[in-house]
Amino acid sequence: MTDRKHVVMATFRRPGWLRLYYVLLFLLFWEVAARLYNDPLFFSPPSEAALALVTILSDGGVRHALAQALLEIVVAFLLSAALGIALGLLIGLSRFAYHTFFKLILILYGIPKITIFPLILLYFGIGAGTKIAFGFAHGVFPILEAVIAGVQSQDAGLVKAANAMGAKRRHFFRWVIFPQLVPGLFTGMRLGMVGVLLGVILAELYVSYFGIGYYTTRFSQNFEPAKLFALVGILAAMAIALNETLRRLEIHFTRWSVSTLGSA
Amino acid sequence: MSREPAIRISRLAHAFTGTNNAGPTWALRDFSLDVAGGEFVCLIGPSGCGKSTVLNIIGGLLAPTAGDVLVKGRKIAGPSPADIAYVFQEGALFPWATVLENASMGLLFQDVPKQRREEIAQSALAAVGLTAFDDYFPGELSGGMKQRVALARALSVEADILLMDEPFAALDEQTRIVLGVDLSNLLGTRGKTIVFVTHSLSEAVFLADRVVVFTARPGSIKEIIAVDEPHPRRGEFMTSEKFNELRPRLFSLLHDEIKKAMSQQQLSASPAPPP
């Protein structure tokens, strides 16, 4: 049994580089597989997808669709956050409201929102309203639940200490309640963001008259997989970027929290 | 004495590789010790002095950077479950298994058939006084009871050598004393060789035949104190004159090393050249 540890750790054994290596390995595998399979109507190697990226981005219509989708995502998320926090505080801080509504919220949270998609479609039509509404329906519940839970789990010791020091109500909110709320809130917001992305993109894909759905339909029907790959790639990159932004914000605002130390 | 020592440690040295390419940290330096069969040896010293490292090396969990360890005349090359049993500080019990199953784990890993396993485990549990709890899960037990189960597990494999790494550290003072007396009773009758790591001065003097005092990191032997009192030792030993003379001696030996260790914590790793 040898357990000899190397005195100097080679730089290339760091996780970041290895991850890059595996991603490149995957792209290489994809490239080779696509060339071997060689059916340009249904499958495309990454090199062509990369080229198609340039093509579709130079199309103003595609850019507009992407911008529109991004706008819908942001609006849906801000709505979810605003309502989630406001309602969450109201319900979490009131004994009466909590017991009356919390079970209902959990039930609504548990209902798969996909079941009401046709409903939303019927009410809001095929415009931006449907996408925002569907995104909102997915995004609000995790945030609501996180805020209510966060308000419940306040450290009693801190509350006692603040009381003893004569804190007024607004002091409580600013220095006791909110700071403790923040870690749980961000977790809820990350779940909410994933939900909003799911809702908005699904709704966008459904509508084939304009927007993202129009282009996915067009590229599919014209058998242009490279362009489809490129479009999907952009959307995926958007999702990753939004999540990453939230994650950075979370790390910044929860620097003091023991549970997030070392999770960067 | 011509008898082979149960454990012979020769010029053991160990370095841990530093993170961030900071260079290795020497935990142990030129450590040599002979442990006779049936002897109870305590290792005591400041934090980071390498006493747990010595135990891990004897137990075959760690290969030393330099030096070697002979157990019953054979060189260590990995865990030797037939000769050595190890009790950890946190017990390391399997939470999903009952007390009886936990106590028989060592036997299971050595392919002892089920019925024989349970027989042996039951008698080990009886020895530690936990027969009534064989059907319980570790989560339902107190800290002291959990450590008893860990002890029963170590006893059941019937190894001659027992390694114990601060097994009572997580328990309150009273439980520690009770368990210490029990341990002394148990082993007075079974003739095991024990290497026991502790931070507690009273525990070391109460339990050990010899107390090995470590220097601060990189650790080696500062001094060895002999405790001339036969096992099994009774609680009264703790208030005897002999005890009250040994304990302060131990304290004064440790005092400087502890201060050195605390100031080390503020500095970065202090590598020392190998011997």
Add this chain to the structure above:
Amino acid sequence: MPDVASPLRGREKIAVRCTQVALAVGLLAAWHYATATKTVSSLMLPPPQDVVLQFIGILRAGTFWSDLAVTFQEIIVSFLIAAIAGVALGFAASRRRLDVQVFEPLLAALYAIPIIVIYPLYVLFFGLGPNSKIALGATTAFFPIALNTITGFAGVPRRLLDASRVMGASHWKMLRHVLIPAAFPLIVAGLRIGLILAFLSIIGGEMLASYRGIGRLIIDQAEAMNSARMYGYIVFLLILSLVLNALVFAAESWVSGRRRHRA
């Protein structure tokens, strides 16, 4: 700081219950009133009686069975693919700390992307049949299963592994008696999440592009503007998801209960 969550005392309980009942009744009454007086177009909101009638009609006619079978098959197959791949790859990635550090963040980042985004690619490649749904479901379910498996296996306390090695456990014994029991709860939780996600994404996929399936049935009604029938199918789908959730939770409890916990 009000003590909000503690159980209700007598008078409070009455007040809360009354409000809840009042709200439920009020909602139902408003629905009936709105449709009866035609303040809301029955296209948007059909009268409650119509919905009930349609729901019963759906159950009676039994035309949903073939679509339900298609959906069900898609869910099972995709889940099995995701479970096998997820657990196998998750285990493989959990063996060395370096691998965990490399792959876990990668998987976590991909988990955050709504897999529905890839669906058009699957539809292009597999067509409108069940295979595109199976691919979607399998991809969606893969991530929580793999992530939970990695966490489960990599998170076994080091001390337990040390203790087992000291007691002379072979690799196979270690896997069977230590690693698997320790990782079990997390893996099962991952499988549960995976199954639910497979179900949801498959329904979504059927709504977007499919020949058959429950999702397709529902969206057909929406496009044909048969609101009452659509609502009926939605109720049907809700009950379906409740049943699925209940089954999954029951399965999880049964599997965990085999560990004989005492009260």
